[in-house]
Amino acid sequence: MKSYPLHSSEKERDRLKMQALAILPLTRTMLAGAGVKPGSRVLELGCASGDMTLFLASLVGPSGEVIAVDRDPDQLDAAALRTSDAGFCNVNFVLADLDDFEPARTFDAVVGRYFLLYVASPEAAVARVARWVKPGGTMAFLEMDFFRGVHSSIWPPASPQTHEAIVFIGDVMLDAGINPHMAARLPSILTRYGNVQVQTSAPPQYGARSIELPLEAVRSVTPTARKLGRADADLHDVDALLIRELEGRDEHTVTVPPMSVAAWVQLA
Numbered sequence: 343m344k345s346y347p348l349h350s351s352e353k354e355r356d357r358l359k360m361q362a363l364a365i366l367p368l369t370r371t372m373l374a375g376a377g378v379k380p381g382s383r384v385l386e387l388g389c390a391s392g393d394m395t396l397f398l399a400s401l402v403g404p405s406g407e408v409i410a411v412d413r414d415p416d417q418l419d420a421a422a423l424r425t426s427d428a429g430f431c432n433v434n435f436v437l438a439d440l441d442d443f444e445p446a447r448t449f450d451a452v453v454g455r456y457f458l459l460y461v462a463s464p465e466a467a468v469a470r471v472a473r474w475v476k477p478g479g480t481m482a483f484l485e486m487d488f489f490r491g492v493h494s495s496i497w498p499p500a501s502p503q504t505h506e507a508i509v510f511i512g513d514v515m516l517d518a519g520i521n522p523h524m525a526a527r528l529p530s531i532l533t534r535y536g537n538v539q540v541q542t543s544a545p546p547q548y549g550a551r552s553i554e555l556p557l558e559a560v561r562s563v564t565p566t567a568r569k570l571g572r573a574d575a576d577l578h579d580v581d582a583l584l585i586r587e588l589e590g591r592d593e594h595t596v597t598v599p600p601m602s603v604a605a606w607v608q609l610a
C-alpha cells in the first residue's frame with residue numbers, strides 16, 4: 343500500500359501538533375546541527391500539516407526560504423493556512439509525490455521528519471535528494487522506532503484494552519508496508535555521505551492528557567486497517583478508551599513516546 347496510513351483528518355492534524363511539541367527539543371537540536379539559520383534555503387520532505395514547516399519558517403526568517411513538499415492535498419491546504427495565518431511569506435508548498443518531484447534549484451539543507459519510514463526505498467530516496475543539496479549543505483532527518491517505548495511507556499500503566507489498541511498501531515503500520523524501525527536504519531543510510539551526527543531522545547510527556555498521543559494514533563490508523571481488511575479494524579473504541587484512561591489519572595501520569603533518532607550530515 344502506498345498511501346499514508348495515518349488517515350488525513352482534523353484529529354490526525356491535532357495528533358501531529360501534540361507529536362510536534364513532544365519532539366521540539368530534538369527537532370531544534372537537529373536543525374541547529376544541520377546549520378539551518380536566517381537566510382537558509384531549505385527543502386522539507388513530507389511536511390504534512392506544517393508543524394516543522396512553521397518552525398523552519400521562523401528559523402530561516404524573511405531572507406530565507408522553505409519549499410515544503412507533500413503528496414496529501416488536505417494536509418498541504420491545512421499547512422498553507424497555518425503558515426499564512428502565522429504571517430509567514432517565506433514558504434512555498436508543492437503538492438507532489440517525492441518520486442515525481444524535481445526542484446529547479448539546490449538547497450542549503452534538505453530535511454524530513456517522520457518521512458523516510460513511508461518511503462519504499464529510503465536509501466534510493468536519500469541518494470536522489472542528496473543531489474539537491476549545495477556543496478557544503480546538509481541533509482537532516484528525524485525518524486522513530488515505533489516499538490521502542492510505546493508499549494510500556496505509560497505510568498500508571500494503561501488498561502489491557504488500551505495496551506492492545508496501541509499494539510494495533512504497529513501491526514497496522516507493518517501491514518501497510520511502513521518501516522517501524524526507521525530510527526536505527528537512518529544513521530546507517532546517511533554514513534555514505536559523510537560524518538553523520540546523531541542524537542536520540544524520547545522526552546517524557548506529563549499529565550493525564552499525555553495518553554491522548556498514542557490513543558489518537560489508534561484512531562488515525564483505523565481507516566487504513568479497514569482498507570487492509572483487518573478483522574480487528576474496529577475493535578478499539580478510542581473515545582471510550584480515552585474516557586476510561588483519563589478518569590483517575592492526574593498530573594503525575596507520564597507517557598514516554600517512541601524513541602526518535604535525529605541524524606544529519608554535511609555533504610562535501
Ligand SMILES: C[S@@+](CC[C@H](N)C(=O)[O-])C[C@H]1O[C@@H](n2cnc3c(N)ncnc32)[C@H](O)[C@@H]1O
Binds near residue numbers: 362388393460
Ligand atoms: C508523519 S507525516 C509527517 C509529519 C511532519 N513531517 C511533521 O513533522 O509534523 C508523513 C507525511 O509524509 C507524506 N508522504 C509520505 N510519502 C510521501 C511521498 N513519497 N511523497 C510526498 N509525501 C509523502 C505523507 O503524505 C504525510 O503527510
